[in-house]
Amino acid sequence: MAQPGNKPVFAPWNDPHQKPLIQFKNVTKRFGDFVAIDDLTLDIYAKEFFALLGPSGCGKTTLMRMLAGFENVTRGEILLDGQDIARVPPNKRAVNMMFQSYALFPHLSVANNIAFGLKRSSMPKEKIPARVEEMLRLVHLEQFANRKPHQISGGQRQRVALARSLAKAPKLLLLDEPLGALDKKLRQDTQFELMDIQEKTGTTFVIVTHDQEEAMTVASRVAVMDNGRMIQVDTPDRIYETPNSVYVADFIGDVNLIKGRIESSGGDNYTIQWAEGQAPITAAGPQGLTSGTSCHFAIRPEKVAISAEKPTDRSNALQGKILDIAYLGNVSTYHVELANGQIIKAQVANNRRISRRDMTWDDNVWVSFTDTAGLVLLK
Amino acid sequence: MNFRRLFLIATPYFWLLALFLIPFLIVLKISLSDPAVSIPPYTPTLDLSAGWGSIKTFFTELDFENFIFLTEDALYWKAYLSSLQIAAISTFLALLVGYPIAYAMAQASDSWRPTLMMLVILPFWTSFLIRVYAWIGILSNEGFLNQLLQWIGLINEPLTILNTNAAVYIGIIYTYLPFMVLPIYSALEKMDESLIEAAEDLGCSRLSAFWLVTFPLSRPGMIAGCFLVFIPALGEFVIPSLLGGSGTLMIGKVLWEEFFNNRDWPVASAVAVVLLLILIIPIILFQRNEQKQREADQ
Numbered sequence: 001m002a003q004p005g006n007k008p009v010f011a012p013w014n015d016p017h018q019k020p021l022i023q024f025k026n027v028t029k030r031f032g033d034f035v036a037i038d039d040l041t042l043d044i045y046a047k048e049f050f051a052l053l054g055p056s057g058c059g060k061t062t063l064m065r066m067l068a069g070f071e072n073v074t075r076g077e078i079l080l081d082g083q084d085i086a087r088v089p090p091n092k093r094a095v096n097m098m099f100q101s102y103a104l105f106p107h108l109s110v111a112n113n114i115a116f117g118l119k120r121s122s123m124p125k126e127k128i129p130a131r132v133e134e135m136l137r138l139v140h141l142e143q144f145a146n147r148k149p150h151q152i153s154g155g156q157r158q159r160v161a162l163a164r165s166l167a168k169a170p171k172l173l174l175l176d177e178p179l180g181a182l183d184k185k186l187r188q189d190t191q192f193e194l195m196d197i198q199e200k201t202g203t204t205f206v207i208v209t210h211d212q213e214e215a216m217t218v219a220s221r222v223a224v225m226d227n228g229r230m231i232q233v234d235t236p237d238r239i240y241e242t243p244n245s246v247y248v249a250d251f252i253g254d255v256n257l258i259k260g261r262i263e264s265s266g267g268d269n270y271t272i273q274w275a276e277g278q279a280p281i282t283a284a285g286p287q288g289l290t291s292g293t294s295c296h297f298a299i300r301p302e303k304v305a306i307s308a309e310k311p312t313d314r315s316n317a318l319q320g321k322i323l324d325i326a327y328l329g330n331v332s333t334y335h336v337e338l339a340n341g342q343i344i345k346a347q348v349a350n351n352r353r354i355s356r357r358d359m360t361w362d363d364n365v366w367v368s369f370t371d372t373a374g375l376v377l378l379k
Numbered sequence: 380m381n382f383r384r385l386f387l388i389a390t391p392y393f394w395l396l397a398l399f400l401i402p403f404l405i406v407l408k409i410s411l412s413d414p415a416v417s418i419p420p421y422t423p424t425l426d427l428s429a430g431w432g433s434i435k436t437f438f439t440e441l442d443f444e445n446f447i448f449l450t451e452d453a454l455y456w457k458a459y460l461s462s463l464q465i466a467a468i469s470t471f472l473a474l475l476v477g478y479p480i481a482y483a484m485a486q487a488s489d490s491w492r493p494t495l496m497m498l499v500i501l502p503f504w505t506s507f508l509i510r511v512y513a514w515i516g517i518l519s520n521e522g523f524l525n526q527l528l529q530w531i532g533l534i535n536e537p538l539t540i541l542n543t544n545a546a547v548y549i550g551i552i553y554t555y556l557p558f559m560v561l562p563i564y565s566a567l568e569k570m571d572e573s574l575i576e577a578a579e580d581l582g583c584s585r586l587s588a589f590w591l592v593t594f595p596l597s598r599p600g601m602i603a604g605c606f607l608v609f610i611p612a613l614g615e616f617v618i619p620s621l622l623g624g625s626g627t628l629m630i631g632k633v634l635w636e637e638f639f640n641n642r643d644w645p646v647a648s649a650v651a652v653v654l655l656l657i658l659i660i661p662i663i664l665f666q667r668n669e670q671k672q673r674e675a676d677q
């Protein structure tokens with residue numbers, strides 16, 4: 001999340017005095033023999049917009065369903081506001097969930113769908129219509145109040161589901177792939193709307209998505225999962241800039257990965273041998289790596305420069321041949337094949353018109369990067 | 380339009396014509412004639428081989444006196460009313476019995492469902508008549524039910540169930556239960572389970588989630604099931620005549636007696652035509668329910 005300079009930075013996870021709203025303590029969930037969630041520990045703080053990211057089947061929905069109360073925990077405990085919620089049934093939790101399938105009641109109108117939870121709450125009857133009206137305004141569906149779910153479009157249904165889950169002003173709102181069914185433009189609009197709503201209502205959001213761009217856009221923190229485990233939990237910029245593993249680096253955005261071996265160490269600067277006859281890569285890495293450790297060198301394509309002449313101002317320069325150019329409008333990605341067959345992607349902003357481009361297929365070029373542009377990853 | 384398509388479209392209409400409309404017209408024709416001691420036992424008969432003259436006399440001699448007769452004898456309207464009542468009550472009871480069965484089937488795991496479905500349909504594998512006779516063995520004074528109840532010690536004297544309306548209700552519910560269970564089951568089965576979870580998530584208990592979500596969503600299935608039980612139960616003849624007593628008045632039985640005991644075909648036909656007219660209303664309502672359901676599914 002972009003933070004204006006004068007506002008205090010929202011980072012309760014760095015403040016030891018803050019109590020998390022949700023705590024997963026060594027939570028394991030099994031379905032029969034299958035381990036869906038594997039010894040997972042996680043803190044989520046109030047007012048966070050927390051994104052769960054991971055490939056299909058990694059346990060995101062299961063995690064949400066445990067929070068909502070539809071799956072019990074096999075081992076470990078989940079605390080909400082410091083209280084173990086294992087014995088609290090779903091209808092008694094201050095948690096609302098927006099289902100992946102929306103789960104709108106087909107026999108009720110849009111307005112009655114939104115009012116459903118309110119009618120089951122302690123809210124006085126006469127206050128309900130006003131709250132429904134407010135929710136309809138929030139998701140821009142005032143004109144559709146009396147339609148049935150099958151009479152509105154997919155995008156509108158998704159908004160009804162969102163309004164319905166927000167209506168009770170829950171402490172915690174769970175969104176399971178809320179925008180999966182939307183096309184790109186509508187999805188982006190809704191992402192900003194979600195952030196806006198979160199800002200207005202102060203609700204804590206946990207959102208599941210398999211779209212990493214979406215996670216980066218909306219979230220205060222992103223958790224990358226794989227096979228029921230948390231691989232990394234961090235702010236979007238840190239997830240992107242300092243992934244802790246090859247898995248995360250590869251999962252989030254585009255990356256060049258070069259497998260190699262640490263040659264010599266001098267403080268936190270390393271030389272990486274990575275192929276016969278190729279100059280070693282010099283890169284900064286974590287302190288104290290020993291010589292001979294095998295590692296991956298990871299570098300984002302936009303941090304790789306491409307030029308016809310060998311640059312003199314960068315510590316790493318590798319020669320190769322342009323294999324392919326992917327034109328993406330605002331940027332172009334050059335796929336450069338090095339002498340040993342390794343392909344390095346370099347992304348260049350298209351500041352000039354395409355016809356003025358000075359490099360083309362089969363040109364011999366140099367790709368280069370500074371020693372702090374990439375990362376040394378051990379796992 | 381080519382020949383094949385014409386054929387495809389015409390075939391169902393042909394069967395409808397041959398199996399429904401023509402028999403109905405024959406019955407209608409008989410209902411408009413007079414009884415006679417002859418074979419067949421009514422006049423005028425339509426003798427097409429005798430040419431135009433015969434057709435003309437046939438039409439001039441038709442009258443509505445059999446229908447007027449139905450209104451004069453209280454037996455008939457009482458039998459219609461009693462049939463409606465018995466059919467309505469049995470339909471309601473079948474709903475009470477059938478809904479939990481359908482619900483349990485829909486809740487069962489995927490591997491069990493085909494077996495349960497099979498069990499519901501299984502009775503159709505034996506003759507309906509034999510199954511109704513079997514109920515005589517169960518319900519009679521010395522029957523299994525009374526033996527069981529006496530053995531448990533619940534009663535000292537055997538209960539008289541056979542040859543009462545109670546036996547008719549039992550027979551109708553038993554016979555038509557699958558027609559109630561299957562449509563309700565199909566409505567429940569296609570319901571998205573996450574709807575119940577959503578209801579609970581929004582503050583419903585299990586029970587109120589059922590009342591507010593499951594029950595209204597299974598209504599089309601219940602309506603279909605009720606019609607499927609009510610319509611055949613209304614004209615039911617075998618069950619009241621085998622299980623019912625002398626006090627059981629049902630129009631199907633009256634119809635049978637008119638035909639075979641009194642050999643009064645014209646009045647019997649009039650009874651049948653009126654029964655059909657009564658049934659048309661629920662049949663049309665049923666079709667509209669189905670239609671609405673199809674539209675909602677889209």
Ligand SMILES: Nc1ncnc2c1ncn2[C@@H]1O[C@H](COP(=O)(O)OP(=O)(O)O)[C@@H](O)[C@H]1O
Pocket residue numbers: 031034036054055056057058059060061062063
């Ligand atoms: N009720 C269940 N019974 C058995 N396995 C399940 C059940 N629910 C989920 N799983 C399994 O758990 C894993 C994680 O599922 P899920 O949490 O839905 O993944 P996703 O990250 O795609 O949302 C999957 O492999 C899935 O097959």
Ligand SMILES: [Mg+2]
Pocket residue numbers: 060061100
């Ligand atoms: Mg999922």
